[in-house]
Amino acid sequence: MRAEDPPVRAEGPAVPEDLLSAVLAPVRLRGVYSSHWSVRAPWSVRGRREPCAVVHYLCEGSCAVSMPGRASPLWLGPGDLALFPHGAEHTLADAPATAAVPLEALLPGRRPGSVGRVSIDGPGEAARLLCGGLHYDEAAAPPLYRALPEVVVLEAAAVAGEPLLQAVLEWLSAGADRGAPGAELVELRAFETVFVLALRVAALRAGVSSPLLRALRHPGIARALLAVHTRFAEPWSLEALAAEAGMSRSAFASAFRGLVGETPGAHLLGRRMQEAARLLGETPVALSAVPERVGYGSTVGFHLAFRKRFGVTPGEYRRRCEGDGQDGGRERALPE
Structure with a gap:
């Protein structure tokens, strides 16, 4: 804003x-x-x-x-x-x-x-x-x-x-x-x-003064956002997200960027990396299982994306979280 x-x-x-x-x-x-x-x-x-x-x-x-x-x-x-x-x-x-x-x-x-x-x-x-x-x-x-x-x-x-x-x-x-x-x-x-x-x-x-709140109220963009946030492990493409929104590829890409502030691909990547960080830092899920859990068929591709986002490898991220003391009481999630 x-x-x-x-x-x-x-x-x-x-x-x-x-x-x-x-x-x-x-x-x-x-x-x-x-x-x-x-x-x-x-x-x-x-x-x-x-x-x-x-x-x-x-x-x-x-x-x-x-x-x-x-x-x-x-x-x-x-x-x-x-x-x-x-x-x-x-x-x-x-x-x-x-x-x-x-x-x-x-x-x-x-x-x-x-x-x-x-x-x-x-x-x-x-x-x-x-x-x-x-x-x-x-x-x-x-x-x-x-x-x-x-x-x-x-x-x-x-x-x-x-x-x-x-x-x-x-x-x-x-x-x-x-x-x-x-x-x-x-x-x-x-x-x-x-x-x-x-x-x-x-x-x-x-x-209509807030682009994000307009995105939440836009039927097509809201459907695509819900898919990204809850079904991020699926093999989404721009075409598939546009179909989820019930819009043409070009109209969807333009509306999404205008309302959310980034491309659908960048938003999907951010959601996947956020979930990967949660799995590594807050759960005992095996390191080898994380890529598939967040939508990556290639372990190498996942490692490269994770390191670019966080500056460390997934293994280093987990060790750092463990070293920080796992917990002084994990923060609670907001009620859904």
Whole structure:
């Protein structure tokens, strides 16, 4: 998404949900840091880019969201939800002109699994926000996830149209379960639910400003993407993927590149290499069995492609993963 593009806002038709699940399933959430904000104008807080998805839910009041490269701020009102899939740098404020303080000065550390509170007193209008930083393994994110827009805004009406999303946000905003047995895991699952439901609402109803979300809503391209993400081991060719999409070869190639940002062949290669890395790093599947599992009839061809992508051979990659300690607890996949 270009910096000058407008944010994605809820509004329109439908997309195969299986494809969204295929995009989100490989993303591994490691934990969530949540914070509750109670502020009165004037106030302004600037957050740098972080390796996590960021969620802001405005419980009451209003606030401006400013981002580098964006000429005008976004305005959030009561019940609005803003999602930053890649943790893009942004500033929250009562007004764009208010001088900002760094988030780190108010909430240092922000360790996943903990909760923080921001309180800023002033003579002006009050606002209350729920914020969450969902830490995930960036390397595990598939190409389609990385192509999500830098910010997705769901207005209050769109949130209210998804009763489960609204109920979970209200439960999280209340913060009543902290300290109870299993509270940290419950909160993680609740934020996972918010994350998935918010993206689903955006994918189902988004306007045309985001090429990726348009790809998810394009019947032919969505079918081809679902095939690539779930049936990557099949011997796909450009012609076969075009047939899967129900389009001519040239029309498919042009539409796919325009919406996804790369050729069908490059996207298929990326998905195969991602799965190969998962098999090597997270499973005991024999090294000799990996090429066939990801669609390669030639072991040599697989080794060359893997080394070009990761800079090491498949065997070296596995040994490196084993040496990293297999696990400080493998990250969990998002719910499908």
